[in-house]
Amino acid sequence: MTGLSLAPRGRRAPPVRPEYERTVATTGPIGDVARPLSPWERIGNITALRRFAVLAAVALLWQIAATWQNNPLMFPTFAATVAALWEAIWRENLLSMAWVSLSVLLKGYAIAVVLAVLLTSFAVSTRIGNDVLSTLTSMFNPLPAIALLPIAMLWFGLGAVSLTFVLVHAVLWPLALNTHAGFTSVSETLRMAGRNYGLSGIRYVVTLLIPAAFPAILTGLKVGWAFAWRTLIAAELVFGVSSGKGGLGWFIFQNRNELYIDKVFAGLVTVILIGLVVENVVFRWIETHTVRKWGMVR
Amino acid sequence: MTGLSLAPRGRRAPPVRPEYERTVATTGPIGDVARPLSPWERIGNITALRRFAVLAAVALLWQIAATWQNNPLMFPTFAATVAALWEAIWRENLLSMAWVSLSVLLKGYAIAVVLAVLLTSFAVSTRIGNDVLSTLTSMFNPLPAIALLPIAMLWFGLGAVSLTFVLVHAVLWPLALNTHAGFTSVSETLRMAGRNYGLSGIRYVVTLLIPAAFPAILTGLKVGWAFAWRTLIAAELVFGVSSGKGGLGWFIFQNRNELYIDKVFAGLVTVILIGLVVENVVFRWIETHTVRKWGMVR
Amino acid sequence: MNAFTYPDTVDTANLSERPLLDVSGVTLQYKTRRHLVTATYRVDFQVFQAERYVLLGPSGCGKSSLLKAVGGFLAPVEGAIRLNGRAVTGPGPDRMMVFQEFDQLPPWKTVKQNVMFPLLASGKASRREAEEKALDCIARVNLSKFADVHPHMLSGGMKQRVAIARAMAMEPDILLMDEPFAALDALTRRKMQEELLQLWDDLRFTVLFVTHSIEEALVVGSRILVLSPHPGQVKAELNCDGYDHFAVGSPAFQDTAQRIHTMLFADEVETVKGLPS
Amino acid sequence: MNAFTYPDTVDTANLSERPLLDVSGVTLQYKTRRHLVTATYRVDFQVFQAERYVLLGPSGCGKSSLLKAVGGFLAPVEGAIRLNGRAVTGPGPDRMMVFQEFDQLPPWKTVKQNVMFPLLASGKASRREAEEKALDCIARVNLSKFADVHPHMLSGGMKQRVAIARAMAMEPDILLMDEPFAALDALTRRKMQEELLQLWDDLRFTVLFVTHSIEEALVVGSRILVLSPHPGQVKAELNCDGYDHFAVGSPAFQDTAQRIHTMLFADEVETVKGLPS
Amino acid sequence: AAEGRIRIAEQYGLGYLPLHVLRHQKLIEKHGKALGLDISVEWVQLSGGAAMNDALLSDSIDLGSAGVGPLLTIWDRTKGNANVKAIAALNSMPLFLTTTNPTVKTLKNFTDKDKIALPAVKVGVQARVLQMAVEKEFGEGKFDALDKLTVSLPHPDATAALLSGSSEITGHISGPPFQYQQLRDPKIHKVFSSYDVLGGPHTFNLIWAKEAFRTKNPKTYQAFLGALREAMDVINADHSAAADIYLAQNRGDLDKAFVISILDDPDNQFTVAPARVGAFADFMHKVGAMKNKPASWKDLFFEDLHGETGS
Ligand SMILES: Nc1ncnc2c1ncn2[C@@H]1O[C@H](COP(=O)(O)OP(=O)(O)OP(=O)(O)O)[C@@H](O)[C@H]1O
Numbered sequence A, B: 001m002t003g004l005s006l007a008p009r010g011r012r013a014p015p016v017r018p019e020y021e022r023t024v025a026t027t028g029p030i031g032d033v034a035r036p037l038s039p040w041e042r043i044g045n046i047t048a049l050r051r052f053a054v055l056a057a058v059a060l061l062w063q064i065a066a067t068w069q070n071n072p073l074m075f076p077t078f079a080a081t082v083a084a085l086w087e088a089i090w091r092e093n094l095l096s097m098a099w100v101s102l103s104v105l106l107k108g109y110a111i112a113v114v115l116a117v118l119l120t121s122f123a124v125s126t127r128i129g130n131d132v133l134s135t136l137t138s139m140f141n142p143l144p145a146i147a148l149l150p151i152a153m154l155w156f157g158l159g160a161v162s163l164t165f166v167l168v169h170a171v172l173w174p175l176a177l178n179t180h181a182g183f184t185s186v187s188e189t190l191r192m193a194g195r196n197y198g199l200s201g202i203r204y205v206v207t208l209l210i211p212a213a214f215p216a217i218l219t220g221l222k223v224g225w226a227f228a229w230r231t232l233i234a235a236e237l238v239f240g241v242s243s244g245k246g247g248l249g250w251f252i253f254q255n256r257n258e259l260y261i262d263k264v265f266a267g268l269v270t271v272i273l274i275g276l277v278v279e280n281v282v283f284r285w286i287e288t289h290t291v292r293k294w295g296m297v298r
Numbered sequence C, D: 001m002n003a004f005t006y007p008d009t010v011d012t013a014n015l016s017e018r019p020l021l022d023v024s025g026v027t028l029q030y031k032t033r034r035h036l037v038t039a040t041y042r043v044d045f046q047v048f049q050a051e052r053y054v055l056l057g058p059s060g061c062g063k064s065s066l067l068k069a070v071g072g073f074l075a076p077v078e079g080a081i082r083l084n085g086r087a088v089t090g091p092g093p094d095r096m097m098v099f100q101e102f103d104q105l106p107p108w109k110t111v112k113q114n115v116m117f118p119l120l121a122s123g124k125a126s127r128r129e130a131e132e133k134a135l136d137c138i139a140r141v142n143l144s145k146f147a148d149v150h151p152h153m154l155s156g157g158m159k160q161r162v163a164i165a166r167a168m169a170m171e172p173d174i175l176l177m178d179e180p181f182a183a184l185d186a187l188t189r190r191k192m193q194e195e196l197l198q199l200w201d202d203l204r205f206t207v208l209f210v211t212h213s214i215e216e217a218l219v220v221g222s223r224i225l226v227l228s229p230h231p232g233q234v235k236a237e238l239n240c241d242g243y244d245h246f247a248v249g250s251p252a253f254q255d256t257a258q259r260i261h262t263m264l265f266a267d268e269v270e271t272v273k274g275l276p277s
Numbered sequence E: 001a002a003e004g005r006i007r008i009a010e011q012y013g014l015g016y017l018p019l020h021v022l023r024h025q026k027l028i029e030k031h032g033k034a035l036g037l038d039i040s041v042e043w044v045q046l047s048g049g050a051a052m053n054d055a056l057l058s059d060s061i062d063l064g065s066a067g068v069g070p071l072l073t074i075w076d077r078t079k080g081n082a083n084v085k086a087i088a089a090l091n092s093m094p095l096f097l098t099t100t101n102p103t104v105k106t107l108k109n110f111t112d113k114d115k116i117a118l119p120a121v122k123v124g125v126q127a128r129v130l131q132m133a134v135e136k137e138f139g140e141g142k143f144d145a146l147d148k149l150t151v152s153l154p155h156p157d158a159t160a161a162l163l164s165g166s167s168e169i170t171g172h173i174s175g176p177p178f179q180y181q182q183l184r185d186p187k188i189h190k191v192f193s194s195y196d197v198l199g200g201p202h203t204f205n206l207i208w209a210k211e212a213f214r215t216k217n218p219k220t221y222q223a224f225l226g227a228l229r230e231a232m233d234v235i236n237a238d239h240s241a242a243a244d245i246y247l248a249q250n251r252g253d254l255d256k257a258f259v260i261s262i263l264d265d266p267d268n269q270f271t272v273a274p275a276r277v278g279a280f281a282d283f284m285h286k287v288g289a290m291k292n293k294p295a296s297w298k299d300l301f302f303e304d305l306h307g308e309t310g311s
């Protein structure tokens, strides 16, 4: 211990103290090792309030920025948007349009999730699978949906199937990337424990790798969800759908073409609201009942 | 040990064996604990060959599918695309167009990375920051870039700045999501070790959280990179460009308008090639020198 | 502990002449991007049916690596590992392992589910049987109160006890234990040792046990393999059958302990000499 | 070990009457979504300057939790922890901790960098000094050969030794060690214990030490706090100064060991009664 | 923008030929010099009417050019505030409804199995022309009878789909040059031309600006209008030279003879005077796409053009 040792503190010794023994307190209230939290403590954990404050702040900022910009044809105020939203819901069936988009989206999303699981299972179990996944991901991930739609039309015709194809493309790669990264960071010990149980192949993936990589997969699901929306709206914006069943993207596109910008924003707000609900209800629920409960994330 | 105990094996006992002692072998070649790998073993680790095979397979599949479809106006063959690519490079300055796109993209990407780090650092250090990040992410992540471009134009005018804004939007949220998820899954012990060193605030984030969450961050960077491309091309496709400096998206748009579908595919192939290079050179290099070296991923 | 009286009731008819586990000339290496680390060099030993075989050696000598190789997680670069005459090619539930690391419990399962998991995964038991068995084993490691708790709420020692319960519940052909009791206090440790011996007395399974405590080796083991420092090579193989907790003070026990101590100390002197002051 | 002769040269002038660490009536609880787990209940003890204070107790009694509370990672729900008279509000490099878990080493730093990290992060040393100091401490834990290796290439015991080197290099006011030697073999363990005592003899720092081995407690410690099983409460405080490795066989040593053993056994009987057969 | 600077957005396609000529011959600069003004001209290429209006409203450009539909929309929405009005027409061109379905002779022959591609369902020039034609054929008020068959698809994709014959798309309303490319394929025939629907030639593309630009930059504005008129003369004087300019400006290697053949077609006229813009406006007002109804075409244009004989 050469070099920068602290200044020598001399030969200090602690005072000599008497020994003692105690009898351990009887198990009173501390005895029941796991006491449920009080209702007050439970309420303290609710984050809805804080999140709502954030939302209000964003709305206020928006209102101020738009008022200051004073260009209602490009950037309507929050109030105007809410009014347009209200009207669009009651007079233009915005909700049913949102439902049309949502149902296409859910289908594409579900298919993509299944494909991602299959692809990454394959990738994680063989070396060539790994190469295939990583090559395909780096090839297709950067391709915009719009570039793929013509081919989709050629193969699947117009309408929902092509949109679904494009959606699958949008969700599959980022989800596969996250899932695969999650798989590869599972601790070696846990991996060995699983194989020790005799797990292999798909059972190994399903019962061990997927829960162990769940934090990463959840991120992938969130990113994928967001990109499904982005793609659906963009695809509907650019390509529309067969006239009868316009979705949210179509609503936005049509109103943009007609310069009803407040309605465009109403459409975007609908997307945002759906996003908030899904994040704060669906994903939050999943998170609370999985990774948080398991102590895998803070 | 009631219930399903295995059939009793009786009172077996192992044979009694003699004891022995040995002298330990002198430290010969095994003595140098860490012997470098032979060149042959090093070569064995190169994955370029296997990846190339995957690429060849994809090209072959494409050629077959396109030949079978026989519809050059919607789906040209691989050979035709390569020919068009060759021509576009030498006669139409495809490379400089790609460079235009790439430089805009890199700028947007870099800004987004910095913003994501700041935002998640803020989110990880305070409770309200966490709420802000998670609310903003769930709000803005699903919004398509195209919906934002008009607002961007209002604020930043036409041209690179608006594109950069949209790019930042495209990259920021998924990257922030991944980074934040990475931060929250850092093991409690490591976290405590870091704070024990007296690290706090930005130093804690930079010297401890970021490397500890690096596998997740790397995934975020990959996803963000892909989405930057998607967005840039889509934005150029839909909105065109300012004078003279058309990028790859504009190249695709223009040739689509003239029904030169082979050139459209040549443009897409360029995107794919850039994606492959970035994944297999840049990201792979980063991976090898960080998370793999550190044994954080398999 | 007075039920622990096997020498009287040995059924020599079942004595198998072929070793259950045959490790011969095994060299284990870790290949990394730049280095080749030799963990053990030409280690050989045999474990017979119903033996309690202990691997003893200094830190970093390759004990865990050997256990992993027997578990089928690490392929030897030289030599062979045979279980029941068949070469070990991969992991399986016939060799349950208690790992040295604390993160060996899937965090998404409660303590009970963790113990049930391998029973169900290997198809060894129905759900009801597995649950019964799991609760029984959890009680044996004194964690009944924590059966429905997730591992992140447990202390280090409690986690290791769950891992032990999990391995014991499987009643494998051979139990591989990597310093299973290292994180336990003297008392709990003693109780777990007794529990293990009691169980062995009931079921006569085979244990391959890694420990760094000479005393523990003598109490738990029936035969001890002493390994040299890194890279691990066989230094000696000793018998230690017949020592239980009550024998700890006996002269024979102290003799053997001293002998092993000396063996390890021989290296010590050497190593210390090589150390920079 | 013959340098270890402090009783003769005590400089009583420096004897501080105020305890360095004052833990009074500390109750520690973990809040989870559905449960409130009490880890320790109204524990109080004082640690004086240059004491080697040992926390001893059964697995899960809250030893690690207490250490974490002193480290500033866990706020007590009741009672107070004072260091040098000031309340502990958060972690800091004046209290270096050796954790029980094996994943306490940042995996992106080599062994040497790991030991240097806190020295640099806390600004205690320049890069050159830190490197020198790190290499010295790594040599003391006998890992010089592995200085440039990343932690994932180390065995369990080696990782813990790095953590010990890291903490020792910091020369903190108080060293918090959570079963630091549990993963080490008898020999390495003894060497580390001697190293710690030697260092203490040189520097007279304060150690708060968690162990589950009575022998280790007596050898390493100068005073022992015995805790009851979960939730941990103070059962006794004993002096054990003056025992070193050579005292292990002495009657006084055996007496104290036996006394502690009995204390722990008292519970044992109780617990065993409560166990389902 | 300060006087002496003008930012013009053009689009891709033959309809914008006058702008390509302006740019290629540097006519604005020339006319500016004649007025004693150094004008710096910035060109921007945008890909559609909606992008054009966004750019104009956000002051990213001064002049935007697109079809009749976007003009009428932005005129309607900015009436009373920004007051966007047309500077001049760029051309008169017909829009064809083409089909691959041999049984379709008139609109009434379309069945539910057919799909008609348009750039934007229900909005945009193409959709309006179809609605006008449908109303003529199906009767007053039934203008949306065929809307359910329409599909949104950009021109190139719809053209590719039609030419390849392997999709559900059987009809398409586009504009030059796509409709001419399609008609070169013997499998494709024309159902109607918009000239039949409106009763004669009508304006297809125009160029427009905010009122503020004109009042703040009178000389620049004047130079632009003069240059545009000269560009029209250049085109009308020599179709071959105009085709060269188009090909030079658009970098593509479209067949020159094909371009000339389109320019030679008497249906395609290049003139600043609007034709039947009022009729479009009336229809859009009638179906509720516009709140305001212009009293005459002159309400839609700045007064510089009011001397022309337009409609
Ligand atoms: N993160 C946590 N969440 C909830 N409960 C916890 C947590 N960590 C520990 N506990 C509980 O607190 C009690 C004390 O744990 P602690 O880790 O302090 O024990 P310990 O004395 O260090 O035991 P060991 O010797 O086994 O390491 C245990 O009952 C445990 O279940």
Ligand SMILES: Nc1ncnc2c1ncn2[C@@H]1O[C@H](COP(=O)(O)OP(=O)(O)OP(=O)(O)O)[C@@H](O)[C@H]1O
Residues within 6 Å of the ligand: C030, C031, C032, C037, C038, C039, C057, C058, C059, C060, C061, C062, C063, C064, C065, C066, C100, C212, C230, D152, D153, D154, D155, D156, D157, D158, D183, D184, D185
């Ligand atoms: N993943 C790995 N990569 C490279 N080297 C490794 C790896 N794991 C272990 N080693 C090396 O192999 C040797 C033996 O390690 P092993 O874990 O088997 O030791 P051990 O005997 O179990 O030690 P301990 O008692 O400390 O747990 C060590 O020198 C270590 O550095």
Ligand SMILES: [Mg+2]
Residues within 6 Å of the ligand: C063, C064, C065, C100, C178, D155, D156, D157
């Ligand atoms: Mg080990």
Ligand SMILES: [Mg+2]
Residues within 6 Å of the ligand: C155, C156, C157, D063, D064, D065, D100, D178
């Ligand atoms: Mg502990």
